[in-house]
Amino acid sequence: MASSSSSTSTNESRQYRKNMGSVISFIRKKRKEVRSKTAFEPPEDFVDFEKINNSDYALSPEKLNFFYPVAKTNMNWGYTSDSMTVASKADVTFLKARFPLKRPGPDYFEDREKEALFDKRFALRFPPIYYISKLIKRERYFNEINLFRTGIQNSSNDLWRR
Amino acid sequence: MIYGGDKFGNPPQHYNRYYITCLNDVDLPQVLDDICTNINGVIQIYVDCFMSTLGDLNAVDELTNEPTKIETCRIMYPNQVSHINDTTEILTRQDIDNLRSECKFDAFTAKLHNNLQNDPFFKVSNVRFNRVLDYSINVNCFPPGWIYK
Numbered sequence: 001m002a003s004s005s006s007s008t009s010t011n012e013s014r015q016y017r018k019n020m021g022s023v024i025s026f027i028r029k030k031r032k033e034v035r036s037k038t039a040f041e042p043p044e045d046f047v048d049f050e051k052i053n054n055s056d057y058a059l060s061p062e063k064l065n066f067f068y069p070v071a072k073t074n075m076n077w078g079y080t081s082d083s084m085t086v087a088s089k090a091d092v093t094f095l096k097a098r099f100p101l102k103r104p105g106p107d108y109f110e111d112r113e114k115e116a117l118f119d120k121r122f123a124l125r126f127p128p129i130y131y132i133s134k135l136i137k138r139e140r141y142f143n144e145i146n147l148f149r150t151g152i153q154n155s156s157n158d159l160w161r162r
Numbered sequence: 163m164i165y166g167g168d169k170f171g172n173p174p175q176h177y178n179r180y181y182i183t184c185l186n187d188v189d190l191p192q193v194l195d196d197i198c199t200n201i202n203g204v205i206q207i208y209v210d211c212f213m214s215t216l217g218d219l220n221a222v223d224e225l226t227n228e229p230t231k232i233e234t235c236r237i238m239y240p241n242q243v244s245h246i247n248d249t250t251e252i253l254t255r256q257d258i259d260n261l262r263s264e265c266k267f268d269a270f271t272a273k274l275h276n277n278l279q280n281d282p283f284f285k286v287s288n289v290r291f292n293r294v295l296d297y298s299i300n301v302n303c304f305p306p307g308w309i310y311k
Contacts, residue, residue, distance in 0.1 A: 087202035091303065094200045095180060104185055112235035113214045113295070 182299040186211075190270065190297055191262040198258045203303035205252040209265055210240035212295040213274060218288050236289075240298050246273050270294075 042048075059067065109117065180201070184193060190209070198205055215238055218231040249260045263269065275291045278284045 088303075091180065091201050095182065098196055098200075099182060099184065102185060108185070109295070110214070110235070113237065116214065116235045116237050 179303070180299075180301040182301065184297045184299070186294045186296055188297070190265045190267070193297075194261055194265055194299070195258055197299065197301060198252050198261070201301060201303060206250055206302040206304065207247070207252060207261070208245035208250060208300040209247045209261075209297065210245050210300070211270075211274070211297045212237060212239050214238075214292040214295055215278070215284075216290045216292050235292065237295070245300075246270060 182197070184190070194207070194209065198207065215236050217234050217236065219234045221230050221232050222228070223230050247261055247264045249257050249264065252258060252261070264273075271291065271294065274294075278289055278291050
């Protein structure tokens with residue numbers, strides 16, 4: 001009894017394995033077909049680390065100037081010294097031409113607005129006339145500073161050299 | 163993100179910064195267009211205004227001893243953070259057009275009016291928008307490579 005039962009089980013298992021093998025082979029074939037259709041074909045300039053590592057180490061002087069400009073240090077990445085000063089000068093000339101100083105006339109404010117403007121109790125910490133006078137002072141101060149700035153810089157450089 | 167700076171520790175956005183004030187008789191969209199097209203660099207722009215507001219002050223009539231209300235006028239000035247325009251970074255022509263549409267007189271005053279209406283503090287005290295006194299325009303100019311940093 002035992003032998004007969006074992007023989008039937010082996011036959012069954014053999015048949016089962018055969019079927020499974022055919023199924024697996026079928027799946028593999030299908031998978032190959034699908035993958036051949038949807039395969040990723042990288043373009044020639046695709047990111048390739050070998051190519052990147054084989055790039056040009058000996059840069060030409062033009063490229064060196066472009067990638068590592070002499071004026072730029074690791075601390076000075078704001079383009080303040082060379083190009084931006086020119087740009088800011090152009091901006092200031094434009095703004096001065098476009099927005100000339102214009103003072104409002106006596107009829108510009110309503111009477112109740114004038115009361116509010118020069119009221120010490122509310123709104124601003126001090127009445128606006130205080131801030132306006134401060135602004136004028138500051139402008140005058142910076143103009144004077146700009147006159148003497150070059151002299152100060154030279155003297156400091158001399159000190160360092162000594 | 164901006165990580166650049168100079169040897170004095172100042173980040174570059176503090177270098178070219180213009181604060182422009184105009185009286186209320188200017189054509190604001192045209193002014194903003196001129197600024198955006200003529201100033202160098204990548205522009206970040208904030209538009210706001212000084213304005214006068216009306217409010218009611220509670221008082222008592224001395225003769226009849228009845229509570230009354232007195233209309234008061236106050237000046238509101240732009241906070242450093244607040245701005246009326248939604249498009250602040252100007253990178254394309256479309257941004258300038260959006261800015262123009264946002265800063266047209268009707269839209270601008272409507273936004274101011276809504277801001278006062280929606281603020282719970284001013285809602286309670288019944289503060290109303292009266293008129294624009296002058297426009298204040300804050301322009302930050304970044305270096306051209308700013309967007310790539």
